[in-house]
Amino acid sequence: MSDSIFEDALNRVRQYGESAEVSGDVIESLMHPHSMLRATLPVRMDDGATRYFKGYRCRYNKTLGPTKGGIRFHPDVSLEEVQALALWMTIKCAVVGLPYGGGKGGVIVDPKELSPMELERLSRAYVRAMADFIGPHVDIPAPDVYTNARIMGWMMDEYEAIKRIKAPGVITGKPVRLGGSLGRDDATGRGAYLCVVELSKKRKLDPSKTTVAVQGFGNGGYHVARLLQDAGYKIVAISDSKGAIYSSVGFDVASIHEEKQRTRRVRAVYCHQSICELIEHDAISNDELLELDVDILIPAALEGVITERNAANIKARFIIEVANGPILSEADPILQEKGIEVVPDVLANAGGVTVSYFEWVQNLQGFSWTLDEVHTRLTAIMTNAFNDIWDLAEERGLTLRSAAYAGAIRRIGEALEAHGTRDYFSS
Numbered sequence: 001m002s003d004s005i006f007e008d009a010l011n012r013v014r015q016y017g018e019s020a021e022v023s024g025d026v027i028e029s030l031m032h033p034h035s036m037l038r039a040t041l042p043v044r045m046d047d048g049a050t051r052y053f054k055g056y057r058c059r060y061n062k063t064l065g066p067t068k069g070g071i072r073f074h075p076d077v078s079l080e081e082v083q084a085l086a087l088w089m090t091i092k093c094a095v096v097g098l099p100y101g102g103g104k105g106g107v108i109v110d111p112k113e114l115s116p117m118e119l120e121r122l123s124r125a126y127v128r129a130m131a132d133f134i135g136p137h138v139d140i141p142a143p144d145v146y147t148n149a150r151i152m153g154w155m156m157d158e159y160e161a162i163k164r165i166k167a168p169g170v171i172t173g174k175p176v177r178l179g180g181s182l183g184r185d186d187a188t189g190r191g192a193y194l195c196v197v198e199l200s201k202k203r204k205l206d207p208s209k210t211t212v213a214v215q216g217f218g219n220g221g222y223h224v225a226r227l228l229q230d231a232g233y234k235i236v237a238i239s240d241s242k243g244a245i246y247s248s249v250g251f252d253v254a255s256i257h258e259e260k261q262r263t264r265r266v267r268a269v270y271c272h273q274s275i276c277e278l279i280e281h282d283a284i285s286n287d288e289l290l291e292l293d294v295d296i297l298i299p300a301a302l303e304g305v306i307t308e309r310n311a312a313n314i315k316a317r318f319i320i321e322v323a324n325g326p327i328l329s330e331a332d333p334i335l336q337e338k339g340i341e342v343v344p345d346v347l348a349n350a351g352g353v354t355v356s357y358f359e360w361v362q363n364l365q366g367f368s369w370t371l372d373e374v375h376t377r378l379t380a381i382m383t384n385a386f387n388d389i390w391d392l393a394e395e396r397g398l399t400l401r402s403a404a405y406a407g408a409i410r411r412i413g414e415a416l417e418a419h420g421t422r423d424y425f426s427s
């Protein structure tokens with residue numbers, strides 16, 4: 001196993017960079033984060049005491065544009081994790097052809113322990129620390145695990161108060177009334193859903209006979225499950241941080257979501273109006289969910305859940321990585337050996353950053369697009385990206401992950417080569 005999640009991310013770039021056939025300078029440039037800000041965030045708690053939180057922001061690579069990436073509030077956030085996530089954002093933006101580099105941020109905190117007012121003060125403290133490091137043309141944050149539209153709104157407000165300007169383009173994933181884009185809420189799930197639709201065409205999957213297990217029932221997991229169920233796929237397992245539920249008959253995703261909103265738990269229920277009834281199911285662990293005999297497995301929680309320890313036990317035919325980095329590189333060859341096809345995170349969850357890009361474009365230009373416009377543009381970008389990667393993989397005998405990395409690294413490489421690399425200057 002690699003020493004760290006960041007080392008694992010670097011290994012993938014080294015490994016797949018070879019298929020990109022770019023100058024060694026390009027791979028070398030991707031080994032080094034551009035800049036990193038680490039700050040202490042003092043927050044007045046409701047009982048009057050001050051607590052000090054650790055916050056990070058990494059601007060990893062800005063070759064293709066301003067850096068872009070979410071802010072995560074989670075107890076396990078670390079410098080290593082933020083750097084890995086920022087590197088993945090660099091690759092992801094290049095995979096779907098957005099004019100962005102990659103960035104990421106995080107705070108070490110369990111937000112479930114904070115009151116709403118403490119959470120607001122923490123969000124504003126983060127921006128006070130980062131105000132000179134982010135900006136609409138420099139680095140544009142967005143939501144990630146345990147951050148949401150309201151938090152993005154507080155953060156924009158704090159940035160505007162500090163800079164004494166209106167700058168909605170400083171952050172994306174905001175509430176629509178504060179300059180957010182229609183369609184941002186379900187964009188990550190919709191992007192993943194569009195990948196499943198394309199994959200189903202290629203592999204001739206009949207939705208009504210295709211079973212799906214989803215790990216994590218937050219922004220990414222809920223929406224992909226909902227859209228797949230609407231399209232006729234059978235959602236047989238769902239989980240959150242507290243545990244998982246399984247039913248071979250399949251679940252009604254909307255009912256489980258409704259119950260989760262009310263009780264903060266994923267429970268096997270069927271709701272009719274406001275009445276929810278418990279339905280027959282098995283309570284299983286998150287580890288068991290990953291090893292279910294289903295057609296499609298969708299890890300949509302945290303990174304590093306499929307490793308060399310459990311890869312051999314995975315029975316799904318396809319894995320759609322809605323979470324960032326759910327499969328460690330050590331597990332890739334084991335899954336490949338078993339013939340499991342993986343739609344990698346840098347493609348499968350790129351719908352979120354794509355609609356974030358739409359939001360930023362609308363903010364900079366003062367436009368608001370209709371939901372139809374957003375969906376049409378998102379569908380075009382995701383479908384084209386999926387098919388480009390599929391074709392490259394077929395043509396060169398690559399996995400989808402290595403084709404996605406190769407295409408992205410080639411794009412970044414072409415931009416670097418336009419300035420001149422070793423080959424140009426030494427010739």
Ligand code: NAD
Nearest residue numbers: 145146188216217218219220240241300301323324349352
């Ligand atoms: P979220 O905070 O909305 O939801 C996270 C979900 O994961 C929650 O249901 C939580 O209960 C569950 N969870 C947490 N720990 C778990 C565990 N150990 N086992 C099972 N479930 C667990 O977060 P999100 O925005 O949906 O993000 C999920 C993943 O998707 C992350 O890897 C994130 O980086 C990635 N992602 C999100 C977006 C986005 O736009 N939200 C975009 C791209 C990638």
